[in-house]
Amino acid sequence: MPMPVIRIPTPLRPYANGQTEVNVQGPTVADAMEALLTQYPAMRPHLTNADGQLRPFVNLFLGENNISDLQGLATPLKDTDRLMLIPSIAGGKEC
Amino acid sequence: MLPDLSRDEILRYSRHLLIPEVGLEGQKKLLASSVLVIGTGGLGSPVALYLAAAGVGRIGLVDFDVVDSSNLQRQVIHATSTVGVLKVESARDRLHDLNPDIQVDIYNEPFTSENAMRIARDYDLLIDGTDNFPTRYLVNDLCVLTGKPNVFGSIYRFEGQTSVFYAKEGPCYRCLFPEPPPPGLVPSCAEGGVLGVLPGTIGTIQATEAIKLLLGIGSSLIGRLLLYDALEMSFESIKLKKDPNCKVCGTHPEVTQLIDYAEFCGVPGLDHEEGSAGKNWDISVTELAARLRGGEKLRLIDVREPHELAISALPGEENFPLGQLASRLAELDSAQELVLFCKTGVRSTRALELLVSAGFRKVRNLQGGINAWAREVDPKLPIY
Numbered sequence: 001m002p003m004p005v006i007r008i009p010t011p012l013r014p015y016a017n018g019q020t021e022v023n024v025q026g027p028t029v030a031d032a033m034e035a036l037l038t039q040y041p042a043m044r045p046h047l048t049n050a051d052g053q054l055r056p057f058v059n060l061f062l063g064e065n066n067i068s069d070l071q072g073l074a075t076p077l078k079d080t081d082r083l084m085l086i087p088s089i090a091g092g093k094e095c
Numbered sequence: 096m097l098p099d100l101s102r103d104e105i106l107r108y109s110r111h112l113l114i115p116e117v118g119l120e121g122q123k124k125l126l127a128s129s130v131l132v133i134g135t136g137g138l139g140s141p142v143a144l145y146l147a148a149a150g151v152g153r154i155g156l157v158d159f160d161v162v163d164s165s166n167l168q169r170q171v172i173h174a175t176s177t178v179g180v181l182k183v184e185s186a187r188d189r190l191h192d193l194n195p196d197i198q199v200d201i202y203n204e205p206f207t208s209e210n211a212m213r214i215a216r217d218y219d220l221l222i223d224g225t226d227n228f229p230t231r232y233l234v235n236d237l238c239v240l241t242g243k244p245n246v247f248g249s250i251y252r253f254e255g256q257t258s259v260f261y262a263k264e265g266p267c268y269r270c271l272f273p274e275p276p277p278p279g280l281v282p283s284c285a286e287g288g289v290l291g292v293l294p295g296t297i298g299t300i301q302a303t304e305a306i307k308l309l310l311g312i313g314s315s316l317i318g319r320l321l322l323y324d325a326l327e328m329s330f331e332s333i334k335l336k337k338d339p340n341c342k343v344c345g346t347h348p349e350v351t352q353l354i355d356y357a358e359f360c361g362v363p364g365l366d367h368e369e370g371s372a373g374k375n376w377d378i379s380v381t382e383l384a385a386r387l388r389g390g391e392k393l394r395l396i397d398v399r400e401p402h403e404l405a406i407s408a409l410p411g412e413e414n415f416p417l418g419q420l421a422s423r424l425a426e427l428d429s430a431q432e433l434v435l436f437c438k439t440g441v442r443s444t445r446a447l448e449l450l451v452s453a454g455f456r457k458v459r460n461l462q463g464g465i466n467a468w469a470r471e472v473d474p475k476l477p478i479y
Binding site: 009010011014015020042046055056057059061064065066069084086087088089090091 | 137138225226227228231249250251252253254256271272273274275276320322327331332333334335336400416418419421422
């Protein structure tokens with residue numbers, strides 16, 4: 001049965017057991033995010049702040065649109081939808 | 096009236112002159128235009144090379160580093176023969192070798208709020224080829240405040256992002272990312288590294304966008320972020336919208352002049368040495384070596400990624416990758432003395448902060464990491 005998926009960007013994969021995409025349950029973007037964070041709790045501090053909002057250095061896109069230009073976390077999801085997490089990356093500063 | 100092309104120039108740029116979208120008029124425009132490339136590293140290398148080859152008349156290069164052999168895996172403007180040379184000089188000489196007719200101005204200094212306006216003043220557009228958040232926000236704000244396009248590129252391992260941030264016609268970098276991640280949450284340190292050819296792909300797209308903007312042709316990446324995944328070999332384009340509440344390009348901007356970007360990004364000032372947790376928490380490699388020789392039982396906790404252990408490792412060490420540390424605290428005993436280490440001391444400083452906030456007190460950060468150990472204690476170990 002098809003399910004919505006969230007694409008995990010490379011910098012966050014260590015917190016998601018190396019997965020590139022994770023299947024999640026709808027019916028809204030908020031439910032999908034909660035499903036992701038329940039499955040991989042180590043991701044939570046990287047993605048959301050204390051009141052559950054996305055942090056200002058992470059964006060969530062549904063297809064080619066930022067969910068903040070749709071209905072935010074309340075945006076409904078179809079089974080065939082693909083969400084993408086877009087984090088800010090600085091580059092190769094070595095450490 | 097722009098100056099006519101010489102016979103030599105007509106030959107050099109003949110493949111441009113054959114394209115109707117460029118032609119003689121377009122080539123004259125390129126020769127009369129100027130681009131400031133900030134950073135002459137992985138991204139700046141292909142950008143500067145292609146702009147010079149295309150005949151962009153004036154190219155500015157900003158960097159303050161010297162060429163190191165570990166740069167050559169991706170920074171193709173430099174060469175083995177220029178290891179140890181200032182990057183801006185190495186790059187300028189390569190560009191003049193490629194195209195002696197263009198002007199190359201070099202700025203051997205960090206790009207800061209103090210000098211950015213002066214350096215960027217006479218350039219038509221800026222290329223963000225930097226490797227850190229403070230300079231990225233500086234370049235963005237500078238471009239918004241001076242009305243110049245910012246051709247942006249950013250890379251991580253196998254992934255790249257590129258866009259054109261031009262506040263006159265679309266969103267800026269802050270519309271997408273209002274704030275940088277706090278240093279402790281930047282995951283790039285946990286794994287580091289980049290596929291050498293990745294900045295080649297992203298930098299070449301940046302050069303393409305710069306040339307299109309200078310010529311005024313085609314559809315630019317204004318209002319779009321192009322995402323490239325080299326492992327999947329996929330490109331995806333997503334839509335970016337201008338944020339009316341943006342602090343620099345919104346309707347009521349708060350940022351009306353350049354600010355302290357190190358402070359904005361929470362990066363410690365220059366007095367705080369990178370890779371040091373402070374003198375009460377640091378242990379030097381020579382002190383650690385002496386205590387181990389004295390037979391002390393210290394647990395050596397390596398917070399690097401498992402594949403890094405194949406490069407170098409300390410005898411008796413235990414691997415707790417930084418990303419797993421929080422979930423593996425039960426394997427550590429707060430009564431035992433723990434020495435945390437990584438490659439250079441940056442990740443182990445973060446690990447130490449995590450352990451201290453979890454109640455650990457007998458923890459030390461190995462200053463300078465395993466690379467310092469290789470330099471000062473065990474020269475048989477490689478430095479990477």
